[in-house]
Amino acid sequence: MDMLYDMHCHLDFADEADQVAQGSAQARIEALSCTVVPTSYVSDQDRFAAYENIRFSLGMHPWWVADGRVSEVDLAHFESLLADAPFIGEIGLDFAGDRKKSKEHQIAVLTRLLQAIHGAGDGRVITFHAVHAATPLMDLLDDLGTFECNQCLFHWFQGSPEELSRAVATGAAFSVGKRMLTTERGERIAAAIPEAQLLLETDEPAHEGSSWSVAAWRQQLEETLISLARLRGVSPLSLEAVILRNAQALLAHPST
């Protein structure tokens, strides 16, 4: 296999992140690494500046918003960084379990972030996290016109078949990872995403301070690609070529 694109990971969560970044180009990995707060975006850009195969995305993760870990200072920081941030995410809504209690707050924060993005200029790649919230998220994106003016990317889409159809019709991209393929529902979604909108992800490392390696990264991407090809009834090589094209097109999105 040739170059593999991980379109949703969290490189800065790895305890050996510098070592992993250093080996990634040689392992033929390209990545879009999401951040969860603006301070991480700033430090990642500086820390990993030498690695052109890894791009960083300006994020404000809904878990951090739901848990009250995002202050007015963080929101203003996010807004101040927008001018030079072609990649945004991950941002979104998560209404699972206790996080549902902060629903109104999450919607208010996300609305503010999206309005700031529109104000600073569209044409960006925006990565979304939506758990038990695909419909409210898409309602908001429709209301604000986000889909038309930006390339949206749903990571680990978990909505219903109706929500998937609606998301597909917006022209958004979908990154599929190993964990999505461990459930029947996830497999159904992964099989139904149109080929031209399909991307790979690892969403690894899962937590801050986790151990991670270039070998594990490459292996997970390869295994996910093979499982996905089997599920969709196509050869891994042909799927690899399609996903490569999709990822390159997305990373070359107009303003990025």
Ligand SMILES: [Zn+2]
């Ligand atoms: Zn993530």
